Amino acid sequence: MSFALLLALAALQASAAPRVHSICDISQEFSFYMDGRFHSQYLKNVGRDARNWGSLHRLDLSNTNLLVLVDGDPHVPYSPESIAHVEQYVRDGGTLLLMADGGEVMPPGAALAERLGVKLTKIAAKKPLRAVEAPWEIEFRGGRVLDLGAEWTVLVQDADQKPVLAQRPLDKGWALVGSRGLFGHQPDAKDPINAAWVTPLLVRLATTKAIDAKRPHEGAFAEHERAVGPLTLEYTDGTQRFADAIASEYALVRPHLVALTGVEPAEGMIRRLLVLPTGGGGFSSGERIAIAAWWGDYPNQRYPMVELISHEAGHSWVLPHPEPLWNEPIATYLGISVGRRLEMPEARRTLDEQIAAGRKIDPDFTRVDPLAEDAARDLVWGKSYFVFEELERLHGPGALAKYFQRKRALVPKDRKNYSMDDCVAVWSQAVGTDLFPWFRSLAFPVDASRTDLD
Numbered sequence: 017m018s019f020a021l022l023l024a025l026a027a028l029q030a031s032a033a034p035r036v037h038s039i040c041d042i043s044q045e046f047s048f049y050m051d052g053r054f055h056s057q058y059l060k061n062v063g064r065d066a067r068n069w070g071s072l073h074r075l076d077l078s079n080t081n082l083l084v085l086v087d088g089d090p091h092v093p094y095s096p097e098s099i100a101h102v103e104q105y106v107r108d109g110g111t112l113l114l115m116a117d118g119g120e121v122m123p124p125g126a127a128l129a130e131r132l133g134v135k136l137t138k139i140a141a142k143k144p145l146r147a148v149e150a151p152w153e154i155e156f157r158g159g160r161v162l163d164l165g166a167e168w169t170v171l172v173q174d175a176d177q178k179p180v181l182a183q184r185p186l187d188k189g190w191a192l193v194g195s196r197g198l199f200g201h202q203p204d205a206k207d208p209i210n211a212a213w214v215t216p217l218l219v220r221l222a223t224t225k226a227i228d229a230k231r232p233h234e235g236a237f238a239e240h241e242r243a244v245g246p247l248t249l250e251y252t253d254g255t256q257r258f259a260d261a262i263a264s265e266y267a268l269v270r271p272h273l274v275a276l277t278g279v280e281p282a283e284g285m286i287r288r289l290l291v292l293p294t295g296g297g298g299f300s301s302g303e304r305i306a307i308a309a310w311w312g313d314y315p316n317q318r319y320p321m322v323e324l325i326s327h328e329a330g331h332s333w334v335l336p337h338p339e340p341l342w343n344e345p346i347a348t349y350l351g352i353s354v355g356r357r358l359e360m361p362e363a364r365r366t367l368d369e370q371i372a373a374g375r376k377i378d379p380d381f382t383r384v385d386p387l388a389e390d391a392a393r394d395l396v397w398g399k400s401y402f403v404f405e406e407l408e409r410l411h412g413p414g415a416l417a418k419y420f421q422r423k424r425a426l427v428p429k430d431r432k433n434y435s436m437d438d439c440v441a442v443w444s445q446a447v448g449t450d451l452f453p454w455f456r457s458l459a460f461p462v463d464a465s466r467t468d469l470d
């Protein structure tokens with residue numbers, strides 16, 4: 017194909033966009049990948065995406081022609097209402113992509129698949145995979161084969177000719193079910209595997225439903241909210257049963273964070289707590305913290321949740337100036353410290369293990385520069401914890417609180433940078449001792465002449 021023709025085609029594609037109105041669902045199971053990366057890998061140039069954070073059965077799908085679902089987590093089943101809603105959307109002309117694999121424990125998506133006439137199985141797909149009637153090159157990260165009903169057409173099969181991706185018409189719409197291993201995973205969106213054929217396939221099926229491209233389709237946010245003290249709790253039908261417990265953990269943790277830091281959260285921070293349908297972590301955008309509902313096997317285990325809530329909330333205490341080097345370690349250290357105040361034995365263990373891991377790299381913490389670009393994670397985290405513990409031992413009690421109070425007083429909100437030199441200057445003033453030599457003895461390349469906070 018000539019370059020000029022390619023350009024013409026690209027222009028045509030751009031002028032015709034968006035042809036696909038997709039919604040990626042993160043209400044059944046949250047992942048950063050589904051929060052935008054799937055779209056950027058497969059639909060960036062052909063469509064507009066919205067996300068669904070709210071209960072699926074409440075979602076308006078009238079102006080959507082591609083719904084992307086994952087098989088989900090057993091903690092949040094696909095509700096009968098949601099399954100019926102998705103089926104109706106397909107019957108009305110929409111296209112569904114369900115990325116799903118069976119397993120020893122069947123995921124909730126198995127119930128939706130079954131409604132559409134396909135069973136997920138425990139049988140591992142054998143490489144190499146090949147497309148049945150297309151010249152597609154198939155990249156595959158591993159997964160399980162499907163057990164198809166008669167209405168289904170196999171698109172991709174494994175070495176034993178068992179289906180791995182299949183499609184079926186259902187009234188006016190299309191259902192596609194395929195192994196998760198055919199699609200990208202990376203939160204940085206750098207693995208758009210199979211995009212050369214996935215994109216045209218999705219476009220071909222989705223565009224059988226006409227959409228009003230002038231009117232954006234809308235995603236939805238977690239539909240329930242409730243005030244719990246100064247906090248607005250946000251959750252869905254599926255995460256409701258975790259919401260109250262998590263809110264009470266925050267209520268328990270908060271006074272300890274105030275005691276440890278000596279300050280309230282930065283102005284305007286932590287107004288909202290979103291309960292995320294995942295076991296895998298959380299995030300903080302300052303005003304909102306998002307907490308994984310069943311993190312660390314919560315509510316069966318409590319310490320990991322106390323640590324996570326304190327970590328994510330801790331970011332809102334640290335702002336508006338993130339800490340240099342140890343912005344993440346200090347958040348977890350706050351969590352460990354809250355756990356210790358609550359006399360949870362896992363807290364001490366977590367601290368000791370990380371310091372020991374750091375000592376494997378730098379036995380007395382005097383040799384390895386933690387700010388070096390190639391500094392190992394265990395060194396950075398272990399040394400950070402060691403420094404906080406030593407500062408408390410040498411300058412406590414309440415050394416960390418003195419530091420945060422001094423930081424609030426000394427560093428203007430609109431200051432652009434907050435470097436390690438600035439940080440040591442604030443620490444020095446907080447404890448009334450010039451700490452630059454001490455930090456240098458621990459291989460921090462800090463220099464008082466590089467900060468104006470001295």
Ligand SMILES: [Zn+2]
Nearest residue numbers: 327331344347
């Ligand atoms: Zn963090």
